[in-house]
Amino acid sequence: MESYYVTTPIYYVNDEPHLGHMYTTIAADVLARYQRMSSRDVFFLTGVDEHGQKVEQAAEARGIAPIELADQVVARYKSLWPELGISNDDFIRTSSDRHKAGVQAMWRRLENAGTIYKDFYEDWYCVPCETYWTETQLKDAECWDSKHCPDCKREVEKIQEESYFFRLSAFQEQLLEHIHANPDFIAPLSRRNEVISFVESGLRDLSVSRTTFSWGVPVPGDEKHVIYVWIDALTNYLSALGFPDQEQPEHWPADVHLIGKDILRFHAIYWPCMLMAAGLPLPKRIYAHGWWTVEGEKMSKSKGNALRPADLLAEYHADVLRYFLLREVPFGQDGDFSFSALKQRYNSELANDVGNLLNRSLSMLTKYNGGVLADVGEESDSDRALIADVEAMQRDVAELMEKQAFHLVLDRINVVVRHGNRYVEDNAPWALAKAGDTARLNSVLYHLVETLRLVAVQLSPFMPEKMNQMLSQIYSEDVSATSFTFIEHGGWGLLKAGHQCAKAQPVFPRMDA
Structure with a gap:
């Protein structure tokens, strides 16, 4: 090894x-x-x-x-x-x-x-x-x-x-x-x-x-x-x-x-x-x-603005801090720690994007199929584009991690998350259910859950506890991504027909601005 x-x-x-x-x-x-x-x-x-x-x-x-x-x-x-x-x-x-x-x-x-x-x-x-x-x-x-x-x-x-x-x-x-x-x-x-x-x-x-x-x-x-x-x-x-x-x-x-x-x-x-x-x-x-300033000012004991980790952890989840620090600033450059920037980054990328994709996908799977994945029918161009983006994302992340380009890694994963949310709008599962197009509905729901799974796997080094929560909903049992490997868990299509997912539970509730 x-x-x-x-x-x-x-x-x-x-x-x-x-x-x-x-x-x-x-x-x-x-x-x-x-x-x-x-x-x-x-x-x-x-x-x-x-x-x-x-x-x-x-x-x-x-x-x-x-x-x-x-x-x-x-x-x-x-x-x-x-x-x-x-x-x-x-x-x-x-x-x-x-x-x-x-x-x-x-x-x-x-x-x-x-x-x-x-x-x-x-x-x-x-x-x-x-x-x-x-x-x-x-x-x-x-x-x-x-x-x-x-x-x-x-x-x-x-x-x-x-x-x-x-x-x-x-x-x-x-x-x-x-x-x-x-x-x-x-x-x-x-x-x-x-x-x-x-x-x-x-x-x-x-x-x-x-x-x-x-x-x-x-x-x-x-x-x-x-x-x-x-x-x-x-x-x-x-x-x-x-x-x-x-x-x-x-x-x-x-x-x-x-x-x-x-x-x-x-x-x-x-x-x-x-x-x-x-x-x-x-x-x-x-x-x-690089170094961090706080709200535009250099950290110092005399100013009383030196951020203590214990104080930050009393206010924010550790995974939120982990995500923000590596997302906000290109690694190698100086950065500014702003509480408003942290909340804005959290709400826009984690609550609105990742959390929204999780909640709507699993909620629709529960509503329309009892939380069970069904067989996937013939793939559409929309399906193939999403799969290609997910697979390219995994290759890109591997290259960027070797360069310690953490902010670009997270940005590339977020591209897939936004793609997934557009995929929901473009394919409108609610309309497919109303029209009785079960085969297409099953295919759309499968592609959403599988995208979520692979996004969570890639995000788990950054947010281990939050991604364990996501993956536990997808697998309908407590799982720990620390035991996952990309060889065993990184391929598309590993979830099979008949797989049971849990009901959606909020992982990234919105913060008050």
Whole structure:
């Protein structure tokens, strides 16, 4: 069986789960669910980054140990993900023994390859961003006079310490060659171009250890140094798979790392160069999505507009949030979370289109045929056009999912839903029943229910619970699409004459505007 490995970033435990974490994890979950239905051996990883100076300082301010702070935040993530329908196969913690073993093994591989050396480091450091800036970079960003971080605008501090370095500069040309030879390696295109420009401007060797804090993984053989985040956090993608006990872990390389655009450089430059140095395969794809604003404004604690997943779930069904986040904005671009847009999108596409097609189709089947499908007569041009659209939709969805074009996937499925609603109007089952044209009526009802079934199958990775409700009505018994595969359930005509459907029950009741 072909494997498929999808990851989220590991989320930093000095912050509460927010809309951005939710967005990335839902996207990864949709990919994982779709690939399971495509009969692949899927491994879906998420987790938390617990080490570093920020966590150590935050714990100290609360009068607790760093691991206690991490435990508190981990509990919030682990309770949130099931509420959002997240189906991760593993949850990695950087404080775990298996991860520490993987990080130290990666360090030794880099050291044995001659790519680690010790020197002194002096630069300007932003603690919140965990980013070092040269004097030249601060001047270029017009931040030199005020000494603030070009990214977060907070104050930077001068740091001088003994450090181990990774010879990042030695892999500049090799990385560029790989990027040019693999056009799909970094997506979307704007991020790929950004990485190429950064690499072409010249790579500096990377400081990869610290002595100013102790909350982390010790450097093997030199425990006054702690392995810094670049190696520590990134190695989670391997340690979760059993590295180093498995020299070549089963699911490696990753099919796609889903990340926010703020950590693109770490994943698309530092990580591939470390893997090259360690003699390990590179991930197949790194996809950096955009950021969300709320009602046109940047999210911030000071403004009080940072959307908490728990608050959203108290107001909206998880599947509605899943659908909206991946439908509203092309994946990779920045987007705005608007409550009015969510309600408008829900009412127009889910209540009016999907819900309407379900309710009218099953209601007519119950009214005219006791909920039982009958034999299909000779197909009309209208029937053949609907079947062709459904089958083309399934092929198109498969191609678009490989590109992580979630909004286009949902748009393509909606094309079929609208086609189905037009088919009802064009064929007017109520008129066929009144005229006594039973053969044609049976054919129309069959084509509607079979279209609904295949629409629900394709939508199930996005809205698993809602689509289980739809499919349970179509099958007249409780079903779970998580056990469905496209090979077994994706073909047209699988429902047979005599199949009993349940009475229509609202799945998408309208929201008040």
